[in-house]
Amino acid sequence: MEGQKKIPPKLVIIEEEEEFEVEKILNKRIVRGKEKFLVRWKGYTAEEDTWESRKNLKNTKELVEEFKREYREEVEELRR
Numbered sequence: 001m002e003g004q005k006k007i008p009p010k011l012v013i014i015e016e017e018e019e020f021e022v023e024k025i026l027n028k029r030i031v032r033g034k035e036k037f038l039v040r041w042k043g044y045t046a047e048e049d050t051w052e053s054r055k056n057l058k059n060t061k062e063l064v065e066e067f068k069r070e071y072r073e074e075v076e077e078l079r080r
Helices: 061-079
Strands: 012-014 017-019 022-031 034-041 050-053
Touching: 022 061
Parallel strands: none
Antiparallel strands: 012 017, 022 034, 034 050
C-alpha cells in the first residue's frame, strides 16, 4: 500500500552465507562478451529486478537452465 514501509524478505542461508533468493530469470544479454541475466528476486517487485553475471548466480543453476530452455524454444518458434 502506498505510504507503507516495505519489509524486505528474509535472506536464505546457502553454504553458510546469507543470500537473496531468486524467483525467476527473466532475460539475458551479452555485455563485453559475458552473459548477464535479468533476475526477479523472491519477495521483490519488477522495480528491483537486477542484471547479474553468471558467477553471481552459482546457486541457481536450475533456474538459469530453465530460462535457457525456454529462451531456446522461443527463438526456434520465431524461426518457423
